[in-house]
Amino acid sequence: MFEELKASIIAGDQEKATGLTTKMLNDGIGPQKILKEGLVPGMDVVGEKFRSYEMWLPEVILSAKAMKASTELLKPYWDQNGGGETLGKIVIATVEGDVHDIGKNLVSMMLESAGFEMTDLGVNVKIQAIIDAANRVDADLIGLSALLTTTMLAMKSAIKAIRGSGSKAKVMVGGSPITQEYASEIESDGFAPDALRAITLAKKLVGKS
Amino acid sequence: MKIENFGLQGGLNKEQIDYMHEKAMWLIETSGIQVPHEGVLKLLAEHDGVTIDGDMAKFKPELVQQAMDAAVYDVPDYYKQGKWFMSAGAHQTACYDLETGKLKQATSDDLVKFIKLGDALDTVGSAPVVPMDVPVHLQHILMHKTAWENSRYRCNDIFEHMDKPSYECANYVHEMAQAAGKRFTFGIWMISPKSFDAHNLDVAYRLRDKGIPMWLATMPQAGVTAPISILGTVLQSMYEHFAGLTVLYLMNPKGNNYISPNDAFEANTFSMKYITFVYGSVEYIQHSLHQIALCKYYDLPIIVKSLLTSSQEPDAHAAAEMSIHTLIAGLAGARAFRCGGLLSTGEIYCGEWVVVLNEILQYIQNILKEEEFSEERLMIQDIIDVGPGGTYIDKKSTYEMFRREYWMPQLFEHTNLGQWLDLGQKTIRQQAREMAQKLIAEHSYEIDKDVKKELGKIYERAKKDSDLEKSLKLEI
Ligand code: B12
Numbered sequence: 156m157f158e159e160l161k162a163s164i165i166a167g168d169q170e171k172a173t174g175l176t177t178k179m180l181n182d183g184i185g186p187q188k189i190l191k192e193g194l195v196p197g198m199d200v201v202g203e204k205f206r207s208y209e210m211w212l213p214e215v216i217l218s219a220k221a222m223k224a225s226t227e228l229l230k231p232y233w234d235q236n237g238g239g240e241t242l243g244k245i246v247i248a249t250v251e252g253d254v255h256d257i258g259k260n261l262v263s264m265m266l267e268s269a270g271f272e273m274t275d276l277g278v279n280v281k282i283q284a285i286i287d288a289a290n291r292v293d294a295d296l297i298g299l300s301a302l303l304t305t306t307m308l309a310m311k312s313a314i315k316a317i318r319g320s321g322s323k324a325k326v327m328v329g330g331s332p333i334t335q336e337y338a339s340e341i342e343s344d345g346f347a348p349d350a351l352r353a354i355t356l357a358k359k360l361v362g363k364s
Numbered sequence: 365m366k367i368e369n370f371g372l373q374g375g376l377n378k379e380q381i382d383y384m385h386e387k388a389m390w391l392i393e394t395s396g397i398q399v400p401h402e403g404v405l406k407l408l409a410e411h412d413g414v415t416i417d418g419d420m421a422k423f424k425p426e427l428v429q430q431a432m433d434a435a436v437y438d439v440p441d442y443y444k445q446g447k448w449f450m451s452a453g454a455h456q457t458a459c460y461d462l463e464t465g466k467l468k469q470a471t472s473d474d475l476v477k478f479i480k481l482g483d484a485l486d487t488v489g490s491a492p493v494v495p496m497d498v499p500v501h502l503q504h505i506l507m508h509k510t511a512w513e514n515s516r517y518r519c520n521d522i523f524e525h526m527d528k529p530s531y532e533c534a535n536y537v538h539e540m541a542q543a544a545g546k547r548f549t550f551g552i553w554m555i556s557p558k559s560f561d562a563h564n565l566d567v568a569y570r571l572r573d574k575g576i577p578m579w580l581a582t583m584p585q586a587g588v589t590a591p592i593s594i595l596g597t598v599l600q601s602m603y604e605h606f607a608g609l610t611v612l613y614l615m616n617p618k619g620n621n622y623i624s625p626n627d628a629f630e631a632n633t634f635s636m637k638y639i640t641f642v643y644g645s646v647e648y649i650q651h652s653l654h655q656i657a658l659c660k661y662y663d664l665p666i667i668v669k670s671l672l673t674s675s676q677e678p679d680a681h682a683a684a685e686m687s688i689h690t691l692i693a694g695l696a697g698a699r700a701f702r703c704g705g706l707l708s709t710g711e712i713y714c715g716e717w718v719v720v721l722n723e724i725l726q727y728i729q730n731i732l733k734e735e736e737f738s739e740e741r742l743m744i745q746d747i748i749d750v751g752p753g754g755t756y757i758d759k760k761s762t763y764e765m766f767r768r769e770y771w772m773p774q775l776f777e778h779t780n781l782g783q784w785l786d787l788g789q790k791t792i793r794q795q796a797r798e799m800a801q802k803l804i805a806e807h808s809y810e811i812d813k814d815v816k817k818e819l820g821k822i823y824e825r826a827k828k829d830s831d832l833e834k835s836l837k838l839e840i
Contacts (some may be wrong), residue, residue: 211636213587251838252529254561257588261639280561304457304469305500309838331641331711332457349639 164197167217451491
């Protein structure tokens with residue numbers, strides 16, 4: 156049955172995945188086991204196939220939705236069994252002066268589906284608002300997106316300000332004009348060129364890879 | 365007598381566009397668009413035919429039609445004459461260095477060079493690169509100034525689409541435009557689906573009493589901010605264009621409000637494989653054909669974004685996409701082609717590539733040029749005269765007509781191997797770079813000295829204006 160659940164996640168078959176999850180729970184199988192042996196291995200395959208460009212975004216999103224719906228079903232059981240925490244908390248925003256949010260939205264969506272708790276602050280966000288939100292939710296990670304070169308340049312001082320604020324959150328950056336070289340130069344904790352690689356990066360940064 | 369012009373059959377027909385038009389109007393009336401600005405909402409609410417529902421504005425079709433009918437598209441003479449031309453560059457911050465060929469950040473020196481190069485090749489449009497070596501609040505002002513000082517068409521007709529990122533910046537550019545007798549407009553970029561950038565809208569709102577021409581653009585992306593089908597995205601684009609134009613029409617009654625022909629009915633394509641934005645793809649070319657059909661239907665100037673690619677380098681990938689796109693658009697009736705010099709889906713500017721594109725454009729133009737059907741060109745007497753073993757090479761007709769009958773490329777030379785070796789085995793890129801350097805060195809147009817002085821004074825004032833600086837300073 157675990158193989159079947161894994162396959163339903165890969166196929167993005169939400170109905171089947173949630174049906175199987177419910178059945179397993181009813182059969183008394185622990186949520187940890189369902190997650191670790193069925194759902195997560197399914198999403199791992201999806202991730203690999205996405206990385207090798209075999210599966211494309213809409214397919215991955217469908218799988219992620221099936222995964223999310225199934226994990227929702229596990230939630231009521233966590234309290235009894237423990238272990239239901241998310242991978243980590245991330246605050247994400249498009250920086251001040253910039254309204255480009257298509258990429259940031261996709262990154263946010265993918266991170267959420269990977270199991271992170273997301274706080275998306277939207278576009279044109281002042282750095283102080285990002286710091287405040289990170290403190291409020293006790294974020295592990297901050298994601299900054301910029302598509303304009305002007306706003307990209309402002310990321311450098313944004314990172315300084317975040318560090319200066321005493322926030323424990325690590326900072327990852329992205330957006331089409333940004334390169335690994337630039338991300339290193341401004342001393343960010345990481346850079347990813349697309350939404351999929353943002354998941355790998357975020358997991359690495361929170362020590363969950 | 366002429367041989368009939370080549371053309372492309374097919375595409376959206378009148379009935380289909382009628383239907384799309386009707387649906388776009390219906391969507392505007394029933395779904396409306398979001399207007400995230402109190403002041404603008406208030407202005408809209410004063411008009412008949414407007415329904416405000418929260419921050420959504422809905423317009424009656426008659427009102428939308430009024431806005432569309434009121435729009436004036438003041439095309440320049442070269443467009444009216446049906447000349448083939450290229451619009452080159454827009455806001456690139458990275459460029460290939462013209463001396464070294466290496467990728468780097470653009471500077472004010474590059475800006476001057478690329479504008480001169482563009483002018484030497486009669487290109488039009490916006491300023492090609494952003495001068496990253498000057499402070500942010502001066503960049504757009506300097507782009508206008510440099511364009512006006514060193515070129516005839518740039519930032520100076522309906523084919524410009526320059527950004528003015530703050531009210532203060534817009535005022536400086538406006539003042540310079542008046543001093544130089546050049547065109548000044550303000551543009552709105554909508555946020556798909558169905559909304560606006562509140563800041564962008566606010567600048568337009570504050571400029572509304574000055575009689576400034578305002579244009580509207582939107583860039584829905586198929587599968588992300590618009591439906592996955594190109595056709596659905598084109599419909600959403602029509603809907604957003606017409607609704608957005610109506611907002612401008614009601615908000616800016618003293619100015620001419622129009623759809624920017626530069627992005628009219630834009631429907632962007634997206635790669636689900638690489639999760640990224642794509643230009644130059646098969647679907648993007650299909651969209652261009654719909655766009656041409658729509659521009660003809662609505663009687664809008666036609667300019668096609670055929671000079672775009674997702675390739676990072678000036679290479680075969682770029683050349684193939686741009687040539688095919690331009691040829692097809694040309695066959696469909698386009699004579700104006702946009703985004704020359706841009707690589708990497710619009711992120712990088714390449715000066716020598718503009719030279720290559722100029723050649724590609726001439727190449728295509730010459731394939732499609734009108735051909736005379738005449739006794740003179742059938743040359744029956746010559747065929748009779750030259751017998752077996754004879755030659756036409758010394759014929760008077762050959763001497764008189766060879767330059768007319770053959771197009772002589774400047775870059776895509778017809779050398780044989782020996783000649784090519786003899787000429788130094790230069791790659792196309794090398795040759796284009798040399799040509800670009802020569803064109804820049806020989807470029808002579810300059811704006812009137814007094815006007816230049818005046819622009820310099822305004823720029824000096826801008827440099828010291830703390831309000832301007834604040835208006836674009838990112839608060840960190
Ligand atoms: C769509 C678009 C718009 C839309 C934005 C709509 C929206 N809701 O976002 C509109 C029309 C509003 C717009 C406005 C403008 N735009 Co614009 N726009 C684009 C365009 C065509 C596509 C961007 C996009 O959505 N890409 C698709 C997404 C999925 O890709 P992405 O953003 O790169 O995101 C991926 C990765 O980068 C990464 N990523 C992104 N964020 C993050 C964050 C983290 C933490 C991580 C890890 C990863 C990550 O993952 C994403 C998914 O794989 C680009 C062209 C281009 N080549 O990018 C120009 C472009 C970005 N725009 C540009 C400009 C100049 C403007 C304007 C000034 C107007 C103008 N004159 O063109 C205004 C600016 C408004 C403002 N103040 O921000 C320039 C920027 C030049 C520069 N480098 O400075 C570009 C490059 C076009 C150009 N050459 O002229 N634009």
